[in-house]
Amino acid sequence: MAHRWKNDLSAADVTPEAVFWNRRKILAGLAGSGLAAMAGQSAQAQAALETNSWDDVTNYCNFYEFGTSKGDPAANAHLMTTDPWSVEITGLVDRPGSYTLGDILSEMTIEERIYRFRCVEAWSMVVPWNGFELADLLNLAGVQNGAKYVAFETLLRREEMPGTRYPVLEWPYREGLRLDEAMHPLTLMATGIFGKPLPNQNGAPLRLVVPWKYGYKSIKSIVKITLTDEQPETSWNMANGREYGFYSNVNPNVSHPRWSQASERPLGGGLFAKRKPTLMFNGYEDEVASLYEGMDLKKYH
Numbered sequence: 001m002a003h004r005w006k007n008d009l010s011a012a013d014v015t016p017e018a019v020f021w022n023r024r025k026i027l028a029g030l031a032g033s034g035l036a037a038m039a040g041q042s043a044q045a046q047a048a049l050e051t052n053s054w055d056d057v058t059n060y061c062n063f064y065e066f067g068t069s070k071g072d073p074a075a076n077a078h079l080m081t082t083d084p085w086s087v088e089i090t091g092l093v094d095r096p097g098s099y100t101l102g103d104i105l106s107e108m109t110i111e112e113r114i115y116r117f118r119c120v121e122a123w124s125m126v127v128p129w130n131g132f133e134l135a136d137l138l139n140l141a142g143v144q145n146g147a148k149y150v151a152f153e154t155l156l157r158r159e160e161m162p163g164t165r166y167p168v169l170e171w172p173y174r175e176g177l178r179l180d181e182a183m184h185p186l187t188l189m190a191t192g193i194f195g196k197p198l199p200n201q202n203g204a205p206l207r208l209v210v211p212w213k214y215g216y217k218s219i220k221s222i223v224k225i226t227l228t229d230e231q232p233e234t235s236w237n238m239a240n241g242r243e244y245g246f247y248s249n250v251n252p253n254v255s256h257p258r259w260s261q262a263s264e265r266p267l268g269g270g271l272f273a274k275r276k277p278t279l280m281f282n283g284y285e286d287e288v289a290s291l292y293e294g295m296d297l298k299k300y301h
């Protein structure tokens with residue numbers, strides 16, 4: 001597939017695979033054990049970590065349906081059944097219906113995309129995803145003229161998702177994009193990571209990846225896609241609209257009300273690696289800035 005975007009990243013930039021898989025464990029371990037010393041860190045650096053270790057660990061929690069704080073979502077995510085799986089595509093489409101994963105995959109070409117990934121909590125990684133362009137899936141269903149937005153929903157199966165017992169967020173987890181964002185060639189439906197099928201904890205069997213937006217837009221384990229003419233409600237925005245906007249574009253110039261977004265902590269290459277400056281649109285400015293021409297990015301954050 002011809003890339004209509006510039007990729008400035010290569011395999012050499014990817015976050016070390018072991019760091020990716022173990023990031024919560026590594027952080028939890030560092031907080032309480034001698035691991036920091038084993039990692040060769042100075043006492044000063046360890047002390048610095050101790051002061052924010054609890055926040056660090058909880059903030060790395062990344063599949064709230066399987067729990068938010070103490071328990072690692074990785075420990076519960078195996079409860080989720082991902083086979084069989086189908087995605088309902090509905091709303092303003094020519095061919096609405098329930099598409100099985102097999103139906104979808106037989107029509108798609110899987111490719112690898114190495115993308116920056118920036119969580120709103122100011123940590124970042126470089127991730128090799130496997131997947132296909134969301135545009136190809138939407139075209140399969142046939143987007144109708146009046147459609148302006150795309151809404152996504154995660155599976156909600158309470159007996160398999162212990163975190164959904166708590167009203168942390170509006171369940172099912174909901175996200176949304178403007179149609180032009182959804183059709184952008186950078187916008188990926190991921191089926192794999194590091195060349196392996198997506199593990200449950202990372203959103204098996206199908207999750208969204210929008211590399212110029214904060215990580216929470218990359219909704220996991222999608223079961224429903226709705227084409228609509230109205231801006232959809234999204235779980236984080238419903239929970240706290242002041243802190244989490246609909247757009248959620250990575251923007252070093254627009255602070256989160258509780259912290260700056262000007263820099264980020266890259267995972268890997270040493271947990272104590274210096275924070276690095278956050279890039280406008282997470283480094284994808286050339287590709288996506290035109291989508292937001294004339295918009296007040298502070299207001300539409």
Ligand SMILES: Nc1nc2c(c(=O)[nH]1)N[C@H]1C(S)=C(S)[C@@H](COP(=O)(O)O)O[C@H]1N2
Pocket residue numbers: 062063064065118119120154173201202203215216217218219220221
């Ligand atoms: N359904 C669902 N999708 C989700 C989340 C979640 O809690 N539930 N967390 C989001 C957040 S905050 C981040 S940073 C990414 C993390 O993706 P990863 O665990 O694959 O790195 O998933 C996003 N997608």
Ligand SMILES: [Mo]
Pocket residue numbers: 062119120121215216
């Ligand atoms: Mo996140």
